[in-house]
Amino acid sequence: MTGIAVFPGQGSQTVGMGKDLFDRFPDICATADRVLGYPIRELCLGDPERKLGRTEFTQPALFTVNALHYMAHLADGASVPDFVAGHSLGEYNALLAAEAFDFETGLRLVQKRGALMGAISGGGMAAVLGADAGRVRAVIQEAGISTVDVANFNAISQTVLSGPSDDLERLRPSFESAGANVVPLNVRTAFHSRYMRSVARDFAAFLDTIRFMPLVVPVISNFTALPYRDDEIANNLVKQIDHSVRWVESVQYLLDEPDPVFVELGPGTVLTRLIKDIRQHPTPVNIARRY
Structure with a gap:
């Protein structure tokens, strides 16, 4: 069996997400509150100011809740997965699970990403x-x-x-x-397209300040639909912003592993439904393995 953890991206957020998890991991919540400057629990559980649907708030909130789901998954006795993948924002949780960075660093990354993407309108x-x-x-x-x-x-x-x-x-x-x-879709921005190139450039400059660690679990990249190499983390995260999310090919790559078993870690079951659709329409994988 090949265990595969997948993490959802923007669009999966919902008021009340993470309600059974915040009390289990108070240190994570405290770190999020300190980095973000507002109470993450209040945003996710009550959203009193109706900010959860705004990109600059959605991305840090969803990253945090996805991380809590993964921590609970391991704490409840699950093994470290053999592969990880995430859809758009969820790819940051996949990289967190693979220990490319710690939670605080990942949160700062998605905070910056969300701020840059949230500042773009039109389309x-x-x-x-x-x-x-x-x-x-x-x-x-x-x-x-x-x-x-x-x-x-x-x-x-x-x-x-x-x-x-x-x-x-x-x-x-x-x-x-x-x-x-x-x-x-209920968005005012053309995400993952040529119209995000200025965001990609600005995010690339920010990533120059980040040191990434070697991956301990293979992570499938949205940009290449192949496992990351340790030396291409920054490049792939930049390219992801203004290029297509190749989720179909990513899942097809993973379906080629022995007895693949997927678990979605985050709010909702969006990825589970997409994976089911891809399974029902088998297509040969025509991208070469790297290892």
Whole structure:
């Protein structure tokens, strides 16, 4: 059996997340309060000022709750996983589990990432359901719209697009004619696209101040859909910001391991559902192993 821990990203947050975990790990909560400058428990459990849906607050909160889920997973007797992976923000929890950095360093990373990403506005995102990635790309090309990027290859039947909101809406009739549904996402920014390049540049400068440790568990990268090398952590985290999340290929890579067993550690079951979809549509993995 190959044990695989996966961590969800932005969009999985919900008021009340982590309610059974904060009291178990008070040191983590104290560290989060000190670094962030506000009470993390209050934000996650009550959200009295309705900030949890704002990127600059979502990312540190979700990173903290994902970390608590992982710590509880181990404390309850689970073994250290054989592989880890995370979707977008969740990749930071995968790297934390692999000991690339400690909790405080990881929290400072996502605090900066969230602040940079939250400061960008304009554009939007939409999920295309019921068409595979090849068909999605063909429809975009046939429509003659060159301003839209693929943000997330989430599942065989789910691809998320980023770009100008008007152009995403212009694509809707073309996708509907192709038998797909288009669901606009509740975001005001075109994440994981060319429109995040300034954020990637600024984050790269911040990462120059961070020292990463050798990984103790293989981490699958969103950017390459392959295991990280120790010398490419900063590069992959920068590229992740303005490139596609290759979740389908990442899961396909892991499904090629002997008897893979996935456990999602975080609020909700978004990744569990995506993995189920990918399992039901087997596709040959055509990316070479590195080791």
